[in-house]
Structures are given as structure tokens and as C-alpha cells.
Amino acid sequence: MTNTQQTAVPRQRPTMRDVAALSGVSLKTVSRVVNLEPGVSDDLTDRVRQAAEQLDYHPNLTASSLRRSDGKTQTIGLILEDVSNPFEAALHRRIEEVARERGVVVIAGSVDEDEVRERDLATALVARRVDGLIVMPTGHDQSYLAKEQRSGTPMVFVDRPPTFLDADAVLTANATGARIAIEHLLAHGHRRIGFLGDLPSISTAIERLTGYHDALDRAGISVDSALIRQALTASDQAEVAVAELLAAPDAPTAIFASQNLLTIGVVRALHHMGRQHEIALVGFDDLPLVDLLNPGVTLVLQDVAGLGTAAAEILFRRIDGDTGPSERMILPTTLVPKGSGEILGPYATSSTGTAS
Amino acid sequence: MTNTQQTAVPRQRPTMRDVAALSGVSLKTVSRVVNLEPGVSDDLTDRVRQAAEQLDYHPNLTASSLRRSDGKTQTIGLILEDVSNPFEAALHRRIEEVARERGVVVIAGSVDEDEVRERDLATALVARRVDGLIVMPTGHDQSYLAKEQRSGTPMVFVDRPPTFLDADAVLTANATGARIAIEHLLAHGHRRIGFLGDLPSISTAIERLTGYHDALDRAGISVDSALIRQALTASDQAEVAVAELLAAPDAPTAIFASQNLLTIGVVRALHHMGRQHEIALVGFDDLPLVDLLNPGVTLVLQDVAGLGTAAAEILFRRIDGDTGPSERMILPTTLVPKGSGEILGPYATSSTGTAS
DNA sequence: CTGAAAGCGCTTACAG
DNA sequence: CTGAAAGCGCTTACAG
Known part of the structure; x- marks a missing residue:
């Protein structure tokens, strides 16, 4: 006792x-x-x-997997930029759900935009003999993964395609999504549309800029590079960029923010200037609570759930032995009008806006 | 060739x-x-x-850890309600950072509010012989972990304390945080304050209600149970509750939303009714973009980074062999005035509000 | 239906 | 400074 x-x-x-x-x-x-x-x-x-x-x-599953002929650890690795980013956290959750149905757990890690951390994390995951890898790549060369791939570790890329590596990828139709956003603004009578973009080293940032160009080209409007601001990574940078764009002569009447942090910066800038009902805005990526703002912010949404689920399902098909040629899956976006994207521009006609 | x-x-x-x-x-x-x-x-x-x-x-780290005398897998487990919840994703990130410095990776999983999933995930993690466990408990009985604890798997609880188990826990001062929120509303001239709470089975929900009672008691105001709405788990439920509260005779002039989803519901309800400048509101937990709303929403913030870092640090101390008595760490909250909590109530005096 | 031996990839505990 | 043998906890490939 x-x-x-x-x-x-x-x-x-x-x-x-x-x-x-x-x-x-x-x-x-x-x-x-x-x-x-x-x-x-x-x-x-x-x-x-x-x-x-x-x-x-x-x-002891680790002992069992060591001896077992298939060598499966019932564990997969997930390489993200930041597990706490809402988009990536949602991706993580979908992947987890698919994995859970198969008794598989997920080791997720954040590498920020650091190539060295990406490689270190990949090494740490391979050292633990994960059954497969889902990667949102940061670096500009994933050829370091080729040996692992040949050694039998299946891998699927998500959100961004791999560079210098042939592997499955599940992506968003970034160019098309951006083009639709710009066409929406054009339809509401805007001709001078500002573009706010992330680092041009990020493939999705470039694709969205391509969509911007495509829309203007199709409409026969020449691109004014003074309206394009790139390499913006944080909301305060976007805030400054908007102030500068709107202060310039021949300022834009609409803005496309090609990433959610940048959208926040634009909203902040417009509200501070009191011009949120005057300058149109469409943002790329989801943003919470956005419908409570006045005006609500019109957004181009990615299919996060679809991306995560598809990436996980393809990975498990590979783990199960599918050796077919690598697959590229492109998921569409959805434009959700909430108010800010429907503000009429100087070229609006009486019929403008009825389409959306 | x-x-x-x-x-x-x-x-x-x-x-x-x-x-x-x-x-x-x-x-x-x-x-x-x-x-x-x-x-x-x-x-x-x-x-x-x-x-x-x-x-x-x-x-092969799994082979090495099997043979190694310390048996460490350089892997820890993290049991959350939902990896994609912003609060928990932030927690995850902080834990990951502490782990990374030690070459340890994190297997995180979501159990929603399902006790069975909590146990299943714990079993899956133990089967992989994680070096330790950080748990945000869902179920109301963690005694099932006692055997694992005795078998040498250290564990730390975060956000909510364990039930029927003696273990380290890192928690938020929920009652005090709620009390300060109510005192803030009292100081701004409110006497009838609505309380919106989550399931009473969740310990943090009960503690926040306790803080509500404490503040009113100290002010000599008797609690009117008609103003208390519990078991609200989603924002639309909160929205309905607010509509009901405000429709009643002798309606509240201020509302305390004790959880972030509920705060969203209150904001939505007040905006729909056009009463957001009339009814005061303080919310518990962070909410993005809240400063862009009009009025901004006054919030009681938890120290998420502190919770995550402390939980991880305590866990690694235990993994390193610390066998001292179990520790309970309580982190303070911060009230951030943004506008909605400073709306004056019927008992406001000329000096009201200067304190904040 | 049941079990003894070997071995997964590595470290431990020795011996030289 | 170097290595042969044993064994971590389990499954494989047999044999009975």
C-alpha cells in the first residue's frame, strides 16, 4: 500500500x-x-x-516493418512551406484523412522558403523510411529526390510542380484562375488593372501573372508594366504597393491580388484611404471572414480539399505498386463574387455585370 | 544505351x-x-x-533506433482536435520548431471531438514508438494513457488538462481571461452581458463561464441565466443565439463570445441586424482580419506561441530523463481593444473607458 | 495446426 | 585502431 x-x-x-x-x-x-x-x-x-x-x-510496428518483406512503415511524409498557413493546414487535413483510412500516419514539416531545410526534411523523412512523400516544393531543383525515387520512395508534388524531376503533381489552374479574375474586372468596365504578385521564383506566382497577360491580350489591351508589382511576400508590402499605384498618374481603377496575404494588404490600404467602394479588387486564395467586410472581397478560390485528397490518393496508388507514367492533375478554380470585384469601372456599360 | x-x-x-x-x-x-x-x-x-x-x-534510422540502447525514434506524436484549426496549426508550428532543433520530427493527427479516434491515434503513435506525446485531449478520461506513461512514454497536455491522469499540462488562464473581458465591458457601462459558450463538457468552456460569473460576482451583479447560452459549437448557432438574446425583453447591451467560431457568428448577426455599433462585443481567441471590420472586434488573446513552445520544452525535458513531479503551467491572456468592446453601455459615466 | 532457425539493418559488448 | 559475435522485436521460409 x-x-x-x-x-x-x-x-x-x-x-x-x-x-x-x-x-x-x-x-x-x-x-x-x-x-x-x-x-x-x-x-x-x-x-x-x-x-x-x-x-x-x-x-512494435517499427520492428515489424523492419523485418516485413514489404518494409512498409505505415507512415508518409509531408513537406510544406508552413504547417500553420491556412491553405497548407487544410491540405494537411485532407491528406491525413485519406491516410487514416489506411492506418497510415503523417509526419509533416515546414521548410519556409528555404531550400536547405527542404532537403534536410526530406533526408529526415527518408531516414525514417516513410512509405511515400507529398511535397509542396520550395527550392528550384528537386533532382536531389531522383535517387530516392529510384530507391522506391514514391512521391507526389502538390500546389507547385517539381523542377528537374519527373513525378506526379496535383496543381491548381493558376493561369486560368487569374485570367478569369481579370476578365471579371474587364467585364465590369475596368481597363487599367493593377497586378500584385509574389516572388517570381515561385511558379504559381508566374502562372498567375501569365493569366493576367492572357486576359488583357485577349481583350486587345496592351499591358502597362507600371501596373505590375512583383516580389511582394507580405501584406505590408502589398499595402505600400497599393498606395504607390494609386498615387501615380493614370492610376488603376481595379486591383488583382494574386495571393491571400497580398489581398489583406490591399484591403487594409483601401480601407485606410477610404477608397474601398471605389477601387475594385479581386483576390486569389481564400481569406476568412471576408464576407463581413464592406464591401465583401471577391475571391478566386482553389479547390484545397480536392488538391489534398487527389495528392494522397495518387500517392497511395503509387505505394500500392502503380508504375504508370507520371501524372499531372490540374484542378479548376472558382470565382466567388462578394462585392469588391463588382465595383464598376469607367468603361462600364448599362449591361455590365449582369453576367456574374 | x-x-x-x-x-x-x-x-x-x-x-x-x-x-x-x-x-x-x-x-x-x-x-x-x-x-x-x-x-x-x-x-x-x-x-x-x-x-x-x-x-x-x-x-536507416528505424533499424538503428530498434537496436540502440536508448531506443529513441527521434519522433514525437501530437494529438490535436484538428490540424487545420488556426489555433492548433499555430501550436503545431511552435512544437515543430522546438523539435527540429533536436532533429526530431512530429507526427500530428486530428481526432475531432471523438474519444475513440483519440485512443486510436494514441495507439498508432505508441505502435511507432514515439519518444513522447503532446496531447490536446478530447475525451473525458485519459486514464487509458497511464500504462503508456508507466512504460516510459512521456506526455504533456496542452490547452486542456488531462482527466484521471497525472501529467504535465500547459494551459491558458481561461477563467481570468474571461473575467477580464467581462470587467472590460462592465467598465464601459454594461450591466446586462450575454455569454455564448461551447459544450459544457469542454473544460475550457466551463472555465470561461466561471470567469464570467466571477466578474459579475465581484461587481455585485446577480447572474441572469437567461443571458447565458451554452453548447454552441458553430458560428451559425451563435448567430441564432444572438438574434434570440437581442429579441428578448430586457436584452443584453453587450456580448461575450467565449470562442472564436462563436465570435464570428456574433459579428455576422450584429452586422445583419445593423447593430454592430450599438451592441458591445468581446471575443475569446484570435480571429484574422478582425481589425478591418467596422468596428474592429475586441479580443482576448491566448499566448499560442508560448503554449506550443512550453509544451514542447517540457516534453523534451521529460524525454531527457526529468522525473520530477508533474508540472502545471498557466499562461496569461491579453485583452486587445479594437472598438467593439469599447462601445459604451447604459451605465457609462463620463470617465468610462479611459482605463483601457 | 505449431514451432525452431534465420535474418531485417543496425548497435552493443566484447576481444584483440 | 579494428572487427566478430550477439541481439533489438519482429516476420520469413521452412519443417514437422
């Missing part, structure tokens, strides 16, 4: 050997019962179960 | 044995070089390094 619970010495974890000894059978019989292999008599099955229960035996 | 790269058969991964054979040394010497153990001649070290490079050898 002494109170030794608090300072209990960590007992050794029981092993199959312990269960075998207690139930008076061989190791192999315990293994059969634990793995639900058929062909063990009811009597022995019961004895093993009771012994396992009594000892509180829990199988 | 045939193009076999595309259909390359997965080569077997090279092992230490392969490196030993190629460099003409023993397995043990390779192990010494790989683990940077001292006392290997420069000559052999070079030969081993070259062979490893040539074969593209990468050590």
Missing part, C-alpha cells in the same frame, strides 16, 4: 517473447495471433490473447 | 553491409564512421565515406 506510483521505474515494455513465455507457446504463434493470421486453434488464440492483455502488450 | 530509366526496377537500398563490402572494412567500422564515433583512422574513414557516397547510402 505504499505510494510508489508517482516514482514508478519505467517497466520494460513487454515483447512478443514475453507473451509467448506467459502463454506457453512459441513466438511464431503469438505473431500469428497478433497479425490475425488464420490457422491457430481457438485454445491457443485465447491463451495468447489473455497473456497479451495481462501484460498490456502492444506490438 | 537503352532508355530503361523510366521503367527502372527499384534498386535495393544499400545497407551498411554493402558499404562495408565496397570499402573492404567491417560493418562496425562503417557504423563508427556513420555515427561520427572517434577512433577510426583517416584512411578507413575516407574509404568508408567514398563508398557510402558512391552507393548513395542513407542510414
